[in-house]
Amino acid sequence: MTADSLPPHTLMIRKLASIFSLTDEEQKALLGLPIEVVALKAGQDIVRIGDRPAHCCLILEGFTCVYKLTSEGERQIMALHVPGDIPDLQSLHLKVLDHSIAPVSACMVGFIQHDDLRQLCERYPRLTAAFWRETLIDASIFREWLLNNGQRESYTRVAHLICEFRMRLNAVGLADNDTFELPVTQSELADATGMSLVHMNRVLQALRSDGLIQSNRTQITVPDWEKLKQAGDFDPLYLHLEKNPAA
Amino acid sequence: MTADSLPPHTLMIRKLASIFSLTDEEQKALLGLPIEVVALKAGQDIVRIGDRPAHCCLILEGFTCVYKLTSEGERQIMALHVPGDIPDLQSLHLKVLDHSIAPVSACMVGFIQHDDLRQLCERYPRLTAAFWRETLIDASIFREWLLNNGQRESYTRVAHLICEFRMRLNAVGLADNDTFELPVTQSELADATGMSLVHMNRVLQALRSDGLIQSNRTQITVPDWEKLKQAGDFDPLYLHLEKNPAA
DNA sequence: CGAATCGTTGATGAGATTCAATAGCAGTGG
């Protein structure tokens, strides 16, 4: 997907620019950000709750999840991030991390030093606004997940989640023809929706047999977008994907 | 609680200053913000999903809730805000509101124009950071609610929520001797935790009979804080209440 | 003193969890 010849900043810039008009100078400044690229396997934490990181982490390839554990060891996945996202951008202003982040598939991430980001924000106040806005959209997605997990029945809930992925991957150009990679296990989907693994499996089967999705291992096809949207009670307003003219 | 002689900005400033050192000049600048004070009854929305407000709303007295409805009409309360909070600070950078806000008790709110806030932020970049940080803490609370509602059983879940209120009200000086006002109906608590009203009622009874809380109508007493904390699997890390030296 | 809202209680059933076992599909190393 991400051509190797492109700089690692590409998707981040594309995403910022898609909702927030950036000047050439601002784009150039972003491209100047030093990024340390690292490859990671699923299972090893990128950062951990309680850490005080000095850098942020930009997803280049693969998916990551934000999660926490209860004292009983139950895992809740609060967010799944896709290429172009910065899952811990908040650590710029919250010293102690209140959650962990781990890859859900093998992935490439780029580390950006807080100091570099801060200097950038000082020089380009509109980039401050753009980054702030990114964290606000994250928060909006948390709210929608609260609604989804708290009030919608499991069938609708899972449909909604798939709708969200489809929209978000589309926004960064990672979904073609209503088909997209979703390298997330059923166990992870279950922990994201507050359902048991067994139940998630059965709901996915129901969605398949109703013709709302087709899926092999890591790929999902949505034959009828309107139908899935309706089944998932999905309104993309909360993703705030429309262009926002300068603040 | 809030003495009438104090300017409406008092709690907001106290809250910002408690986690973020403010210079005298910055405090003075905050005090200069024009605020339009309005009294509201429970039940009437302050702002509504889809709105494009030109101002933010500062809670002066009483509680408000952030909520959304599913297409079935089920309400999820995503957040409860207490005096000193600005529940829609995000509208500064997200034009279209993705949720509604309503008082849960009679309350006083102060409206602050976006333009005034923006000018303030331009002049005092550290205030930008402070406000940004406020929105990040909101997001952190959303994450904890996702964990709480998704993974903890109802008894623990409710205990956790009460712990959170106790800490947050303490932080703005609205809890004395482990007793505090909680003008929130059981129906609202149920919608905040994704439980049914009937079940919420029974869990509260269980908490009372276990001696973890005492409550008459709108007031809650926590006789043994450590015990409640343990029952609620509560770790205040996510509230980010410790002081953050300048960014 | 109605009217409305909130809190409480009992009975019943559905949705979801848990336990347990099996099947499928990598990747690894001999």
Place this chain on the structure above:
DNA sequence: CCACTGCTATTGAATCTCATCAACGATTCG
């Protein structure tokens, strides 16, 4: 190339938490 290992997906059965329905006190307020 194949046995071995580990992870993911699938299935069935038993159980339980929690929601729903319906009714009845209790409290507040105009």
